[in-house]
Amino acid sequence: MKTKVAKTRVAVCAVVAGFVLATGSAIAHHSFAAEFDANQPINLKGTVTKIEWMNPHTYFYLDVVEPGGAVTNWGLEMGSPNGLMRAGWTRNTLHVGDVVTVEGSRAKDKTHIGNARAVTMAATGKRLFAASSQGEPTQQQR
Numbered sequence: 001m002k003t004k005v006a007k008t009r010v011a012v013c014a015v016v017a018g019f020v021l022a023t024g025s026a027i028a029h030h031s032f033a034a035e036f037d038a039n040q041p042i043n044l045k046g047t048v049t050k051i052e053w054m055n056p057h058t059y060f061y062l063d064v065v066e067p068g069g070a071v072t073n074w075g076l077e078m079g080s081p082n083g084l085m086r087a088g089w090t091r092n093t094l095h096v097g098d099v100v101t102v103e104g105s106r107a108k109d110k111t112h113i114g115n116a117r118a119v120t121m122a123a124t125g126k127r128l129f130a131a132s133s134q135g136e137p138t139q140q141q142r
Contacts, residue, residue, distance in 0.1 A: 032105075032115060032132070032134045035108060035113075036104075036106065036107055036108060036114070036115040036134065037105055037106060037107075038105050038134060040106040040108075041103070041106070042102070042103070042104050042114045043101065043102070043103050044064050044074060044101065044114070045064065045099070045100070045101045045102075045122075046064035046065070046100070046102075047097060047098070048060055048061070048062055048094060048096050048098045048099075048100060049063050049073060050096065051094055051095075051096065053081055053091055054081065055081060056080055057077045057078060058077075058079065058080065058081055058084055059075055059076065059077055059078070060075075060078070060094060061073055061074065061075050062074045072112055073112065074113065074114060075114075076102055076104065076113075076114050076115070077113070077116065077132075078115075078131055078132065079130060079131025079132055084131045086131070087128060087129045087130070088129075089128060089131075093128065094119070094121075098121065098122070099122035099123070100119050101119070102114070102116045102118070102119050103118045103119075104116040104118075104130070104134075105134060115132055115134055116130040116132060117132045
């Protein structure tokens with residue numbers, strides 16, 4: 001009797017663990033269209049304040065001076081570290097304090113969040129694609 005109860009507990013634990021693992025990754029990852037609007041392009045110039053180089057997406061934060069002088073901090077999503085490395089990035093490409101221009105798409109909820117498609121380094125003029133889940137830019141966007 002005890003072994004039957006123990007086997008049942010193990011089976012229930014396995015099912016619960018599988019459910020938690022499956023839904024956790026589904027919640028953590030999303031499609032571009034679920035969060036961003038390709039019809040709301042953004043073109044931001046600002047100073048990098050923070051970089052989060054991690055899976056499933058790399059994020060960086062940018063202080064942008066608005067026309068009235070107010071500073072707004074934007075969060076910008078890029079692709080995975082592996083995708084960025086294939087596009088020519090390294091962990092040392094972007095630094096806090098760098099001035100960059102970002103082309104991308106704004107979040108559907110109008111918050112100060114965007115999906116970066118390309119990043120141009122002001123100091124060098126180097127333009128790198130951001131391994132965006134939106135895909136490569138078309139000829140018109142280049």
